[in-house]
Amino acid sequence: MLETLFLGHPLLWVFIVGFLSATLLPGGSEALVVTQSCLGQPLLGLWLVASISNTLGSVVNWALGRYLLHFENRRWFPISPEQRLKGERWFARWGYWSLLFAWLPLVGDPLTLVAGVLRVHWLPFLLLVALGKALRYAVIIYAAGLAGC
Secondary structure, eight states, rough: HHHHHHOHHHHHHHHHHHHHHSSSSOOOOOHHHHHHTTTTTHHHHHHHHHHHHHHHHHHHHHHHHHHSSGGGTTTOOOOOHHHHHHHHHHHHGGGGGGGGGGTTTTTTHHHHHHHHHTOHHHHHHHHHHHHHHHHHHHHHHHHHHTTTT
């Protein structure tokens, strides 16, 4: 049953992996997006699902920063105080525009958490993060096409 569900619906995998990889959990979605592109998945749908799911994962980080930071020193909290401080320094230097780079490894997830801590309004957060992530997936899919997929 589960095998049919996931094998028959590859965009569901893209959504799940894209969402989880944008949260503070470790992981990445790029390889899956490239694979699905090479397997002939419709590119617009692939781009939309990857972009939306990855953006929604970042919204989870924003909410954690906004509402759950008082748990930061607990063992289960997914980001260390040092990672948070790194994100705060990045945000202090570049301001709201730094959210365009929420897709970057290592700094992107803490950056979205810091945006919540600093109480960045949800609308500019959502617009900037979504734009950055959508551009990234467009480049990834385009590069996959150039590579022969």
